[in-house]
Amino acid sequence: MVNVIGLGYIGLPTALMMASHGVEVVGTDYNSSLVATLNDGKTTFKEDGLDELFVEALKAGIKFSTEYQICDTYIVSVPTPYDKLDKKIDPCYVVSACKTVLEIAPEGAVLVVESTVSPNTIDRFVRPLLVDAGRSDIKLVHAPERIIPGNMVYELLHNNRTIGADDPEVGQAVAQIYASFCQGEISVTDIRTAEMTKVVENTFRAVNIAFSNELAKICRIGGMDVAEVIRIANKHPRVNILNPGPGVGGHCIPVDPWFLVGDYPETANFIRLALQTNASMPEYVMHRTYEVMVEHGITDVSKVGIYGLTYKENVDDVRESPTLQMIESMSQHLCSGSMKIYDPWVEWDEVPGQVHSIEEFLKDIEVVIVMVGHSQIKNNPSIFGDRILIDPCNVCGDGEKVYKL
């Protein structure tokens, strides 16, 4: 039996996927209301295909509990926040989950950490727990996830995976469990390499996006269309530049690369600069909006509305979103709270000024900053009427009143 600890964005789909592929699974979370919701037959966040997968897993007998289970394999997928000041990972949830596992795990059990951790976290924070608890029998494994919110179910099935283990035989045994559903290639390696590859993957993407964001700024100064430049450059067989945008959000790409900067501050200069470039984008969008307001003689900020609060399109996840970054930066300039904000995916109240219908949002608004290209607008670009659009995501088409980055 597998006990998946932490039923969030990664733990829940992983538990459901294993259960629906014949593995006996109990999902555990310390949040009793989350467990109650699951036990009531409801999922806890929106994701394509998740509800269907949930039904399959229930049929297959998955159970949810606030209690850790006595079993042979534990998969820890709890959050790994980071300290905003020193940019280092805060392993408190991983440590506390692993400690509890060590209290009840039977002899020889496998402890898989799936949470994203910076290189060496397992050696520094988890391995000593085994020593302290006198549990050298426990087999440590790191199996970082790679799935992308918005396409999680498909990617769980099809992505290649990495399993890092001290003992290659244990690595192969864990690979077998993941192979119950994973059709991709599973690479078995050591724990530190697995930790590093995960962070490197997200750093690669952060650096590539930073390059495109810098190109956007260069093209603006030089009077060139960055989208056209990138489109043509990408026709080269060895060039693949990502898209510039209003900033980089989510719990991974703007976060994980900082682990390398935090641990190797003298060396990771290029990565630091990339992260700073991405982090400059929300404010860059604000400046762009100001330029457009001046061009149109608009002085009243309450005529400007922000469309999109999530960190990317068609998800309900707002973590580190460019819009939240922009609101924070506005509050530092003492001017937050005066703009209306709307996101069809965010049904709860996340920020002041938020409204919950597109009609209410557009009332009295002359300029819309389109921070997220949800399909609501991609499928219906005329939804904004003839308002002025600031379009950093390049999703509103061309028009006299459409302003790109």
Ligand code: SAJ
């Ligand atoms: N973004 C751009 N330009 C682009 C692509 C993305 O500005 O060309 C922005 C998005 O708008 C968003 C942010 O970057 O704000 C991140 O979005 P994403 O879709 O690129 O990635 P995530 O954070 O949803 O998921 C990433 C994925 N990692 C990689 O692609 C290397 C996913 O596979 C990982 O599982 C996930 O991080 C994670 O958990 O680490």
